[in-house]
Amino acid sequence: MRKLTCIILLTIILIPGPVLAQFEKEAVTPPTANARTTKADAKALFAARNEDLHAVCIQATQTGSDVYYYKFKNSTGRWLEGIALTEGAQATDAAISGDYKGNLHVVWENGGGMYHRMWNTTSEEWEPTDLVAENAWSPYVICDRSPNAHFIWLEKTEQGVETSYLSHRYLDSYGEWTNATVFSPQDAYSIEPGIALDQRNGLHVVWKMKFNATDSYDMFYAYRRAGREWGPFERILEGSDRTIHNPAAGADKDSYLHVVWEEWTGDNSRIYYRSWKGSWEDPSLVIDSGTARNPVIAADDGLNIHLVWEDTMGDQNPEIYYQRLWPLGIWSSPQKLTSSQTSYGASTPPSIEISSRPRDMHITWSELGTVYHGVWPGNRKEDASRSASKAKSEISEVQRQPFVAPDAIAKYDEALAAYEAGVQSLKVFDVPVANQNFYDCIDLLELGHELEEEYKVKKGRSMGMTLSFAGILAGAIVVIPWLVIRNQET
Numbered sequence: 001m002r003k004l005t006c007i008i009l010l011t012i013i014l015i016p017g018p019v020l021a022q023f024e025k026e027a028v029t030p031p032t033a034n035a036r037t038t039k040a041d042a043k044a045l046f047a048a049r050n051e052d053l054h055a056v057c058i059q060a061t062q063t064g065s066d067v068y069y070y071k072f073k074n075s076t077g078r079w080l081e082g083i084a085l086t087e088g089a090q091a092t093d094a095a096i097s098g099d100y101k102g103n104l105h106v107v108w109e110n111g112g113g114m115y116h117r118m119w120n121t122t123s124e125e126w127e128p129t130d131l132v133a134e135n136a137w138s139p140y141v142i143c144d145r146s147p148n149a150h151f152i153w154l155e156k157t158e159q160g161v162e163t164s165y166l167s168h169r170y171l172d173s174y175g176e177w178t179n180a181t182v183f184s185p186q187d188a189y190s191i192e193p194g195i196a197l198d199q200r201n202g203l204h205v206v207w208k209m210k211f212n213a214t215d216s217y218d219m220f221y222a223y224r225r226a227g228r229e230w231g232p233f234e235r236i237l238e239g240s241d242r243t244i245h246n247p248a249a250g251a252d253k254d255s256y257l258h259v260v261w262e263e264w265t266g267d268n269s270r271i272y273y274r275s276w277k278g279s280w281e282d283p284s285l286v287i288d289s290g291t292a293r294n295p296v297i298a299a300d301d302g303l304n305i306h307l308v309w310e311d312t313m314g315d316q317n318p319e320i321y322y323q324r325l326w327p328l329g330i331w332s333s334p335q336k337l338t339s340s341q342t343s344y345g346a347s348t349p350p351s352i353e354i355s356s357r358p359r360d361m362h363i364t365w366s367e368l369g370t371v372y373h374g375v376w377p378g379n380r381k382e383d384a385s386r387s388a389s390k391a392k393s394e395i396s397e398v399q400r401q402p403f404v405a406p407d408a409i410a411k412y413d414e415a416l417a418a419y420e421a422g423v424q425s426l427k428v429f430d431v432p433v434a435n436q437n438f439y440d441c442i443d444l445l446e447l448g449h450e451l452e453e454e455y456k457v458k459k460g461r462s463m464g465m466t467l468s469f470a471g472i473l474a475g476a477i478v479v480i481p482w483l484v485i486r487n488q489e490t
Contacts, residue, residue, distance in 0.1 A: 023337045057366070116171075219244055270287055307324070
């Protein structure tokens, strides 16, 4: 009987198909806005309310660059006209997040400071601007389920050698600000943080850091349990023999962490993946195109992991690609989502969010001054997780106690072939066929168990008859000599 082979292919042969018709793209900003964005989030927290989406971007003006807010109103199916949150600013970065009550929090960098505005859902108005931190850059905001709004940023030292470190503070549900907390060494060089929030309100941060200007950057990780202090940071990847760029993180519903990053060798860039599930697993090569850049990652409530990145894949211009890690540990094949990007320099990296109910994946990015939004439909009903997990469990059970009946072994081989066919269907997103194959596998194994039981019953009967005959024969061997001796005595 064949064993179930490990079908976890973390390096995929990169043969993407045409742009998928199910991916819908639309402009958020008008063509004349000259906008760009680095963190435009369509938050899943709002999907449970009314499916409205929220995004921010930086738009060039005659006097500088201002922060604009855009809202997708689900009831009308369109993006509303943008609202300027600043006037005459020199903003460079913007990020948005929201809580379950409907409050919005927007942060941006301006003149070396980190600023914040809040949309108050009770008063239905934007509150005045707050200064969150001075000497700050690369701002980020994320709301937990308390709801607290957490702010993370990079800060530069003011004296001596210009090093940089990570800081955090939050605005609680009562509107009170906490003091800033430094959670990376102040005498080191920290850049490119990637932030994730788990289901228990824990904060996870991965970033690049080195202690000397001439060193290579290593990747580090820090964790803050809800309501606690930041734990000690740890090195999770050495950069002495590799060049690391753009680490990103996502947490699933079990609070496991998933991390992706670019790795450069000469002019070739690849994407690697690593997860934490009680301990750090070994890094795995996921995208080996040589031109993969700017990865971002997120998880849905079905433990599917979603990876989006930019890549040329042999084309002249980079496009946005998508790949899924199914709960079985199987990566899909790359899916090409766009066909109109211009260049890495003319666009900004994608940002993704997964809506909670339909598991739709929302992607925002910019091209030549226009911010776009695209949706990959979640198709929650077309989810093969349950059937695949059950089929895999049934196969493992048979492997622990193998069939011995020839007919049952034949059914196991058919079931294993059906399972492997299901895996291949998942790789190309043919979920209905994958489901059918996995259910065929389960049915075949059930039939195998029936055949095994019949075989054992027949074997038992045969054994019983053999034992009965052996008993009769043994009795005859004892009785016949006794009769002979008895006859001789008489």
